[in-house]
Amino acid sequence: MKVIQLLPTLAFGDAVGNDTLALMQVIEEMGYETGIYAETIDERIKNKNVKLAYKVPYMAPEDILIYHMSIGSQLTYEIENFNCRKIMIYHNVTPPEFLAPYNPFTAGACEEGLKQVKYLSDKFDYCLADSEFNRQDLIRMGYTCPIDVLPILIPFDDYKKMPSKRMLRRFDDDFVNILFTGRIAPNKKQEDVIKCFYYYKKYFNPKSRLILAGSYYGMENYYHSLKAFIERLGAEDVYFTGQIKFNEILACYTAADVFLCMSEHEGFCVPLAEAMAFQIPIVAYDSSAIGWTLGGSGILLKDKNPLVAAGMIHQVMTRPGLKEDIVSNENIRLGDFSHDVIRDQFVQYLNGFTGERK
16 A cells, blocks of 8 residues: 655655655655655755656555645646545645745745645545644635644754754854744744844843854845844844754754744744754744744744843853753643654554555
């Protein structure tokens, strides 16, 4: 029996791509014939079981197709042509209104993606959603098949590798480092992170810096608007890393004192779990899936007042025992996302769907 995964784009180092590759390993361990098929594949991904979408093998009725949904694609309309059992893994689709002012093409793909999610509402036998937020999204769009929540499978052992010494020399000093990682993208609201940092540096701690780690490829217009915003504010010590290597990302987490997230749309937000793994206290705005992902840990902000957020960061850095209490609660939540826990959940869900025991 085959269990294959299909998706529009298999990117290198992003949450969806990493999740797809990690799940393939689990499916292989369960004893199924498997593979990943995508319309476009990042050339840095070298795996004999990763192939272009047109090479999808014949799928018998007992076989299983797992489709990763995160953006619009013509591939979506091929799903109903497969005469096999079908599972969707739903990663959510970024609302196009965030992207339209900066990249109309990507906004259009997201707009089409939302239409396609609704179109697919009666095409799957079973769905897995990254978060409860995503599960509710599917229900709201008319899905009536069984839906379970399966957080992204994160290979936390990789985070134990050696961080970049060069990057550590750059940032690991007596400054307070405020970090946000993730693509430079309008839904992630890096301008609000910058605003909070500006108030923190001005009113609480001049010896601080902000590190915004992530690629701005495809969102160059938004990146330039952020640079112009920084100049208008007169903010100092704001660093964009751009696309960096994995060991450099590890160094950013290693050097960080606080993780600050002001994003307004996340289907899961893997960087929150990464920050937990590095014992970094998190201050985050309560939007989309963020509250669910934190699961009662971190500090959850109910509004975006930048001075309040700056004051909260100051409390974290100066109030005795507060940072330790936050990290302790994050460690408890992190246990829910451990590789073994999520792997076992996936195995249980797949076994329940197939009626087999592998």
